[in-house]
Amino acid sequence: LVSHPSLANDELSKMSKDSKQWVMQSGDYANQRYSSLKQITTTNVKELRPVWTFSTGVLRGHEGGPLVVGDVMYVHTPFPNIVYALDLTNQGRILWKYEPKQDPNVIPVMCCDTVNRGVAYGDGKIILNQADANVVALDAKTGKELWKVANGDAKKGETMTGAPVIVKDKVLVGISGGEFGVQGRMTAYNLKDGSVAWKAYSVGPDDQMLIDPQKTMNLGKPVGANSSLSTWQGDQWKTGGGATWGWTSYDPQLNLIYYGSGNPSTWNPKQRPGDNKWSMTIFARDADTGMAKWVYQMTPHDEWDYDGVNEMILADIKVKGTPVKALVHFDRNGFAYTMNRETGELLVAEKYDPAVNWATHVDMKTGRPEVVAQYSTDKNGEDKNTKGVCPAALGSKDQQPASYSPDTGLFYVPTNHVCMDYEPFKVSYTAGQPYVGATLSMFPPKGETHLGNFIAWDASAGKIVWSNKETFSVWSGALTTAGGVAFYGTLEGYLKAVDMKTGKELYKFKTPSGIIGNVTTYEHGGKQYIAVLSGVGGWAGIGMAAGLGGDTDGLGAVGAYKQLSNYTQLGGVLTVFALP
Amino acid sequence: LVSHPSLANDELSKMSKDSKQWVMQSGDYANQRYSSLKQITTTNVKELRPVWTFSTGVLRGHEGGPLVVGDVMYVHTPFPNIVYALDLTNQGRILWKYEPKQDPNVIPVMCCDTVNRGVAYGDGKIILNQADANVVALDAKTGKELWKVANGDAKKGETMTGAPVIVKDKVLVGISGGEFGVQGRMTAYNLKDGSVAWKAYSVGPDDQMLIDPQKTMNLGKPVGANSSLSTWQGDQWKTGGGATWGWTSYDPQLNLIYYGSGNPSTWNPKQRPGDNKWSMTIFARDADTGMAKWVYQMTPHDEWDYDGVNEMILADIKVKGTPVKALVHFDRNGFAYTMNRETGELLVAEKYDPAVNWATHVDMKTGRPEVVAQYSTDKNGEDKNTKGVCPAALGSKDQQPASYSPDTGLFYVPTNHVCMDYEPFKVSYTAGQPYVGATLSMFPPKGETHLGNFIAWDASAGKIVWSNKETFSVWSGALTTAGGVAFYGTLEGYLKAVDMKTGKELYKFKTPSGIIGNVTTYEHGGKQYIAVLSGVGGWAGIGMAAGLGGDTDGLGAVGAYKQLSNYTQLGGVLTVFALP
Numbered sequence A, B: 001l002v003s004h005p006s007l008a009n010d011e012l013s014k015m016s017k018d019s020k021q022w023v024m025q026s027g028d029y030a031n032q033r034y035s036s037l038k039q040i041t042t043t044n045v046k047e048l049r050p051v052w053t054f055s056t057g058v059l060r061g062h063e064g065g066p067l068v069v070g071d072v073m074y075v076h077t078p079f080p081n082i083v084y085a086l087d088l089t090n091q092g093r094i095l096w097k098y099e100p101k102q103d104p105n106v107i108p109v110m111c112c113d114t115v116n117r118g119v120a121y122g123d124g125k126i127i128l129n130q131a132d133a134n135v136v137a138l139d140a141k142t143g144k145e146l147w148k149v150a151n152g153d154a155k156k157g158e159t160m161t162g163a164p165v166i167v168k169d170k171v172l173v174g175i176s177g178g179e180f181g182v183q184g185r186m187t188a189y190n191l192k193d194g195s196v197a198w199k200a201y202s203v204g205p206d207d208q209m210l211i212d213p214q215k216t217m218n219l220g221k222p223v224g225a226n227s228s229l230s231t232w233q234g235d236q237w238k239t240g241g242g243a244t245w246g247w248t249s250y251d252p253q254l255n256l257i258y259y260g261s262g263n264p265s266t267w268n269p270k271q272r273p274g275d276n277k278w279s280m281t282i283f284a285r286d287a288d289t290g291m292a293k294w295v296y297q298m299t300p301h302d303e304w305d306y307d308g309v310n311e312m313i314l315a316d317i318k319v320k321g322t323p324v325k326a327l328v329h330f331d332r333n334g335f336a337y338t339m340n341r342e343t344g345e346l347l348v349a350e351k352y353d354p355a356v357n358w359a360t361h362v363d364m365k366t367g368r369p370e371v372v373a374q375y376s377t378d379k380n381g382e383d384k385n386t387k388g389v390c391p392a393a394l395g396s397k398d399q400q401p402a403s404y405s406p407d408t409g410l411f412y413v414p415t416n417h418v419c420m421d422y423e424p425f426k427v428s429y430t431a432g433q434p435y436v437g438a439t440l441s442m443f444p445p446k447g448e449t450h451l452g453n454f455i456a457w458d459a460s461a462g463k464i465v466w467s468n469k470e471t472f473s474v475w476s477g478a479l480t481t482a483g484g485v486a487f488y489g490t491l492e493g494y495l496k497a498v499d500m501k502t503g504k505e506l507y508k509f510k511t512p513s514g515i516i517g518n519v520t521t522y523e524h525g526g527k528q529y530i531a532v533l534s535g536v537g538g539w540a541g542i543g544m545a546a547g548l549g550g551d552t553d554g555l556g557a558v559g560a561y562k563q564l565s566n567y568t569q570l571g572g573v574l575t576v577f578a579l580p
């Protein structure tokens, strides 16, 4: 018997290069969200119009987006995590529907709305990460369940919102629960039957973390023994967080996967002295074994909830004149990092929102941010309200993924422009109960009223090329296209098209609800389509999604986005656009 | 002090003639649903496209439609009956939102989904009929509650789904609950403060019914004393039904309002011998006093649940060469009635679906249908399944209103093409419990597969002019326009535009969910718009709306419409269309 570990990968790699399809949530393994389709151009995009629409039958935040595989579109929903297979030859007629049965008690242990960032396709299967931490494989043709495994225990606050990623014969699955003291990890399941291939924790002993003290590197040096354990007091790492609810990318040449870990638990930094490694960290791991090749912690000893999970975009670019296999990462903490993705070397770290004030800069030798004392919630201490920290806990960017265009060499980034007051308080751990320990409120930077920008970023210079103001944070993922048009959605519900060179707005359409989904494109029957889910929610929309009203409700996000309900209401609709 | 009883009426009458606005659910008092706007024509309608959309934040059946008053659009939802005021100068930005607090226990006592057929505007007020039988007046500018009155008791199964109608200084409000043994009635509230002006029951003593034995006419003769009481056994009329959940029209010259009453309770005809007057009846009443001018019962002693509530369309047409102030009514029982609306004289009564088989014809002298014994559920008796009755209980047409075009002189009718098996059984009355007493199943007529037609009808000849097959019943209200285009929605979710002369389909667009709302049109900023609510449900969509799966569930409707879930899912979205 010969095993074919690379089969699914080969097929997927090939399919992801066929711009007519959209076979993984990020468009490709590099997480570039770029399409070489170019029927829709800066000249004709104003003629765009909806051509069909589809209500998912579910309200609340719709993150992620549809997959397109051949003639079939796969659409997922927030809890209860329904999956639809829609017939593209027949305006979305439903081929099959899969609706898992889940205990609704999982809803209150999801920190930031009942979101789900989408399904994965590979080897004739659709993989779904359920909210209740079950991973399910469905037959892509029939929707029949093939296998199902528990990736966590919702009773302990372990849930899932992130999209699975299929690499070779494995499914990579993260976990949520940084607000419930989970021990974050990335797990690789065998695509065939759901058995565990490897599991790598974000915090803890080296063997649990799949760290080799000698071979796992940090800014060019081996991490050494107990690199995580030595940065925690006692057993605190066991409820130490570092959840892995964001995006995963993959470099087939290097055979490395990349993803980030989230905040250390609790949000009260006083309670967990030390760097709290490897929370807030970029991990580069071997795709077959899970062994860590390199790590880099953006925010040691987090005092602001700046989860490091935002997507790693892999792009071969010139950095200061030299061609680099780069990884570009727009962190919650407001710095955009350009790294050598092979070595983990730090090349550029600059603020991508001028409002960022919690640190002056990143020390390029140590890789550590220079924290401004005034904004240190640890220094100011428990039961003290640290005021005016920028960005807010939801970062200068959150789950909404950016896009890279090889045509312009620029990154197109949906951003937040929000600051906060942060007051830590003592909290004790109880399984399944919030382990937060801070009261927050959020607002725009002083003297300003807009809560977001959509920017173009030069990752070599570490500079904003252009920036468009948005009334609310841009919580939707961007798409770039060879037609010279970038697309993104707004919390008010507009799908917008802008000129990638100048940022000039070329088209907008008010979809049924606020957009926190990611814009995708595909070609069918010779025609280019643009598709996006609308359905307001996520952390920014948690007020409406969960029916909360107090300014500090929803972990502090409700106040800042209160005006949103004057523009849009809950929904759950796919809108598909095309030229006439 | 001088009272101005006609003020609201004058204003509304005038506004309803301004085709730029859409100030009442039916477009005008005559319930014609015709607009003299004609920018959109048979030639250019293919260029139509959505220009903005709005998710209502509510799922399940969205009946009725938006009102347009000046720069403001008023949109309502099914339970919990939210009302939005949207700014037309700003793509539907929300000016205010009103969300009543209602006990969700009303949901299970609504027979046919949590629908609501829309709000009324008059005298600066928005009137909302809540599901729980409360009538609320809101300030149209601010959404502030001005008054609120209880029009019934939901604990007894009294609910509201029908749209209020404002005539002069009064609000006309019906009641639902024919499946719960309510005593149906029409109530006129004073628009000013919600006090009762008059109340007229559908069944019972003459004084309760506002019937004058001498002056209230039936086919040219006075009805005589106790015309209702004498057709019921004992006290049965007290739980006798005749609900008034449909549409009301008004003739300002005659000062008469028109509406129909629903089924006698229970659905088991054996239990209630007699004609069960005045269930299943068209009422013409004086708008000021409520006194009945004339009555006409379409289906004496109903044995099939053929509620008589469908809209009365008032049109001045020629009937067999003679100009008549006509009332045209497409009854659930499958006959289309053309009457003289001044006198109540019966002019034409013909089948508008050739499948109708329960009666051979209507005797034009007595006005009574000639029942075919084979299809008499009363003759066949209790616990006997009477098979193959056409139409099914939901009629050849149900709540979905037809439209009349003065340009073509034809009526455009969304119809059902459904038959049933009907098995009555003994049931006893308990307040607040279903009082149905029959098991039903539904299916297309023998040898056919389509469940609906959209037809053009000649009300003088009593003949179908053209008929378009539809896969499912057309549960959406029609619109006709001076541009020669008729519009309607389908249960799969298509908005369709057809040539009024030929029925030729000119345009269709797949909206997010099945359409059971009514198509409306208005002009704003010099441009004609088409607007429609999508959101599948109602009786036809009850399987999806209430999550029912058995063929005889949902009062028998679930089986026939099972395939619908392959085309669309629950939703709640307003789609607004325009030409480029």
Ligand SMILES: O=C(O)c1cc(C(=O)O)c2c(n1)C(=O)C(=O)c1cc(C(=O)O)[nH]c1-2
Residues within 6 Å of the ligand: A063, A111, A112, A113, A115, A160, A161, A162, A175, A176, A177, A178, A179, A243, A244, A245, A262, A263, A305, A307, A393, A394, A398, A399, A537, A538, A539, A540
């Ligand atoms: O630490 C965690 O486990 C965790 C999970 C999630 C999630 O699963 O959605 C979010 C966050 N943290 C978080 O910090 C955050 O800002 C956030 C935003 C969102 C969202 O979908 O809008 N989810 C999450």
Ligand SMILES: O=C(O)c1cc(C(=O)O)c2c(n1)C(=O)C(=O)c1cc(C(=O)O)[nH]c1-2
Residues within 6 Å of the ligand: B063, B111, B112, B113, B115, B160, B161, B162, B175, B176, B177, B178, B179, B243, B244, B245, B262, B263, B305, B307, B393, B394, B398, B399, B537, B538, B539, B540
């Ligand atoms: O007798 C009643 O009180 C009553 C109420 C309603 C309603 O309020 O919606 C319907 C009916 N009957 C009914 O017979 C019927 O076919 C029906 C269809 C619908 C609908 O909205 O789709 N409602 C109702």
